Amino acid sequence: MLVPLLVGLFIWLAYRNDNLPYAATVMRTFTPNDWWTGFGATAKDWQGVAVHTIFDGLVFFGLVWVVGALGSWGRIIGYYLARRRPPVRAALTGLAALVGLAAVLPEALHLGWSAVPVVNPILYLIALVTGGWHIAGSPIVVYAVYVLAAALVVWPCAKIGGWESLYREWRSGKAPNVPDPAAPSSPGIPRSQWPELRAAGAHRAADVLTGELAAGRMNDADCARLHRVWQASERDAGRRAAFVDALVRQGAAADAHPSGDRDLPARSAPHDLLEGQVRVGRWVAAERGSRRYHDAGLALDPELLGTSLLAVGPSGSGKTRSLVAPVVESLCLQALTGACAVVAVGSSGSQLGPDAAYDVVIRLGDPASRYDLDLYAGATDPDEAAACLAEGLVGDMEGMETRRAATVLAQLLGPYRVAYGRFPTVPVLRELLEARPETLRALLDLLPADGAQAMRRELESRLRQVGTTNDLGPVLADRLAALDRPLFAEFFGGAEESRSFSLRSVAQHPMRVRISLPEGGHEEAARLLNRLLLAQFQHITRGGAGRGNSAFLVLDDAAGAVTPGALRALQRLRTQNSGVVLALRTLAEVPETLHGPLLATVGCRMAFSGLPTWDGRAFAEAWGTERVEMTEVAHHTVFADQPMTRAIHALRKLVTGKAVTTEAVTVREVERQRWSASDLAHAVPPGHAVLSLSHLRGEQVPPMLVDLRG
Known part of the structure; x- marks a missing residue:
């Protein structure tokens, strides 16, 4: 803002002191020579004075326009005024209008300083066109020019300050409509007041929920569940009436999960249940990452997991702690809202939350298990x-x-x-x-x-x-x-x-199921059960596009689960309102012929730190290449032909110790791998991973480095 202003003031002062070159030439070019004395721009009579005054106005308006455009004054003033309340905005623009009037019409306000060249250039132009002051000097024309100059100052201020709308609201007796930052979609009614219910006439139910929220008897899971049920009943008048009646009677507990739970015993990750998201990390501001994602939070939701996710990293890289556990916790919370069903499969030692967070817990091989698995x-x-x-x-x-x-x-x-x-x-x-x-x-x-x-x-x-x-x-x-x-x-x-539990129930109800696989000397049994559970899940979710809730299977250790048949079925899960999360220690746990098809089938791919180079090669091929600009700088020694030049070069080399060279800069576009196998194996810090995402709508995020710590 200030640099163009300072330059404009310098040019204006130079012009006023007759130090601006070619100004006289411009004025004499467009006017008769008999208006001037000698070869300069000294006026002979009143016509020359009029040209001087008109030229002052043109230079002034030109400088104002250039300074405003180069300094983005309009955008900056609009930005700061838009953050103010309407009365404050109107007051600030009114003050600016007074300052402008004081600069343009100081005589009308009985002020002692000189006016900026706005009124006088107009009057002199009228006199020059009409051939004298018999018209330009009349009171009617003078006051009309005063009104025009005042309008040129006041009208932009009124437009920016919203004076007209503020005046209409004052006349109608209404308070200015100030949007509530907490409810951008419902001006005047915050979301805590349940505007959707009030708009539908359910004021009593909205009052009950508002009281529940104010008393601390409602959590984010309740809000998400009630919001989802309200939207689902939009086309069913009977269901909506029953739901409103339940809200009046039960408050936040209306239409709760069949288990009666309204929250998990404990949470370990930050959640936004209204958006269905769980934060798992933060994008790193690295060279290979898009600037629009630098330092932005990374969150996963069912529409991303619906494309299936593959996470590969050695033991201790943080797959369970940083990814699987937060995702399972988020899906369990969303199951309480009726949005999805989840089956979490892992060893008995996997930290996938307490048993109280699940509806069904199956501990295969443990006699104390309350449930058995239907083969x-x-x-x-x-x-x-x-x-x-x-x-x-x-x-x-x-x-x-x-x-x-x-x-x-x-x-x-x-x-x-x-x-x-x-x-x-x-x-x-x-x-x-x-x-x-x-x-x-x-x-x-x-x-x-x-x-x-x-x-x-x-x-x-x-x-x-x-x-x-x-x-x-x-x-x-x-x-x-x-x-x-x-x-x-x-x-x-x-x-x-x-006491058998059938996985088919997951496709019909928003259930939370935890299956613990045997450890120790039963690794082959665990691998067999992984394949069996994946096959059962893919089979029971067929034709699930019309289901009200989605279903997800999370395999904390998917060793031995990926088969050619499983891959064929995995390709159809996107259209079946289902998804799978697969965690592997290495791609060697999958047949080599399936590495490419597996990475091509899943929509979200995640490579943790410590990945072997041969695993990194498969990820690098799946992520492909990108076109980047490469700058090459070459230094060439300068060989002089003239004796004096050679002497100067010799003296310079003696003083600096370097030969005289010139730089040749070449910029070209090349294709390079987004992440090479070597980068994935050695350039990913501990606690980080490289992640690419795909959305069910088809949107994609290229592979970038993400910080999973904290």
Whole structure:
């Protein structure tokens, strides 16, 4: 602002003191020579004085316009005035108008200083055009020019200060409409007063909720839940009326989660439940990051997780503490608002929150566990149950077709269900897979002769395969043996009392489920269960685009879970209102042929510090390249031809110790990797990660460094 003003004042003073070159030449160029004396701009009569005065006005207005444009005076004044209340803004612009009038019309206000060249140039122009002062000197013309000059000063101030709107509000007797910063979408009514309910006429319900909030009996989860239910009932008048009645009777507890919980026992991360976000870190102001994200907070929400997220980092890099735990906590809070369902899978030692934060806690292998896991996910169709089980048993075996394995399992599950009314337990299924022909014939005899022809045909086909070289029964039985251990004797339907939990419930209700996998010497069982749970989740969420809530599966250790079949199903989750979060210690836990498809399928990719170079290579290829400007500076020695120049160069080299050189600067566009394998392995500090994001709407954030500490 000030630099153009100082330059303008300098030019104006130079002009007033006749030190501005070519001013006289300009005036004499556009006027007759007989108006001037000699070769300068000395006026001979009143016409020359008039030209001088008019030229003063033109120079003054030109300097004002240039100073205002170069200094952005209009934008800066508007910025500061917009932050003021309307009465204060009107008062400040009124004061500016008085100052302007005092500078333009000091005689009318009986002030003793000289006026800026506004009025006199206009009067002299009128006199010059009319050929004398008989018109320009009349009181009517003089006062009209005064009014015009005053209008030129007052009108911009009135426009900027909003005098007209303030006057209309004063005439109507209303207070100025000042937007509440807490409720930009509802001027005059803060969000704490529930303007949506008041706009719909539910003033009593809004008063009840306002009182609940003021008394501290309502939290952010209640606000998000009630806001969501209100929006969901927009097209159902009956449901909305019932909801308003529940608000009047129950207040903030209306339409609560079926568990009765309205908050988690404890929180470890900052949340914004109205936006559905959880903050996990902050973007670092690094060279490779976009300036628009420098030092901005990083938050994740279901619309980002809906594209699925893959996090890779060695043990101790902070995957669980910095990412998985905050994400699970956020999804559990949103489940309390009815927005989603979550299944968190990890070892018993994983810090995924207390048991009280979940509706169902399944500790596989722990006799004290209240719940058991349904091996078949509540399926009644043998083919459906066999497909999920086959993916879990042999989905990771190279050269093994899960379709053939599913066929073998279906040939046993269907007849067994017809004979006993349920699917077999793990020991029984293993025995059937290893069975001799006479054992299967005994099962065949249990099938009714009428009404079970299809099942008899299935079992007879299985009988013909037993003992052949293509028999997959022993392979499946060998894989199933990992679950047929004494530790799991009371699980997977083996207990006397039924306490099985079906993952299918997650697709229908906003549930919070925690599944603890066995540790120690049961790593193969944990990997098998990872594959099984991922297959079940992908199967039960099919056709979920019309569900009211989304569903998420979080695998804190996804080792062994990624298979070709899982990847094919993972590509469809975006359209099924579902997502998966996969955490891996290294990409080596996934078959090498699946590295590229896995990174291409997930929308959000995260590489933690300490990543091996070969893992970094896969991320670098997935993130691709970008075009950047590269500046090259070359120094060339100057060889002089003239003796004097050579002597000067020799003297300069003797004094400085350096030869005389010239710089050649070359700027060109090149393609480089966004993050190279070496950068990912060695340039990511501890507590940081490189993260790229994709939104369900298709928006993307390029890979950038993020600080996950604190």
